[in-house]
Amino acid sequence: MMRTKRVFWAWASAIACAAFLAGACESDDGPSGPSGPGQLRVNVSTTGNAGAAFLLTVTGTGITNPVAANSGHLLYEYISGNTLRVAVIGSHSSGVLLRFSVPDVAQASSYNVTLNEVAGSDNNLQATGAYTVTISL
DSSP: OHHHHHHHHHHHHHHHHHHHHHHHHOOOOOOOSOOSSEEEEEEEEESSSOEEEEEEEEEOTTOEEEEESSTTSEEEEEEETTEEEEEEEEEESEEEEEEEEESOGGGGGGOEEEEEEEEOTTSOBOOGGGEEEEEEO
C-alpha cells in the first residue's frame, strides 16, 4: 500500500511538472516584432520593364508623411481620412518605392495598397498586372 502511494505521488508530480513547463513555453499570441509609431514601406516589383510613373492608393488608419524612397523621384500626395493617393515619378523596377508614417507598425497587415496606374518611360500606360505592390516594415 505504501509503495502504491509513492508511485502515485511520483506520477502526479511528474504530470504537474510537465503541465507547468508546457504552460511556461506557450506564446501569448501577442504581436511579435516592433510596435509603436514608425514607417511602413510600399515595395514594387515587376517581371517587365521599369515603370516611370506610379499612381497608388494606400488605405489604413493614421497615414501621414509619405516620402519617396529615392530622393531623385518626385512625389505628389493627397491624404483624406484613411486614404492616401500618391503619384511617384521616377524610373523604378523593384524595391521600396515610398515610405509613410503610421501610429503603430505592429498593425502593418491592416494597411492595403493598390496600384492604380503605371506609365513607362514613353508615357504610355503599362499593364498593372505585370507589377506587384506590397506593404512591409
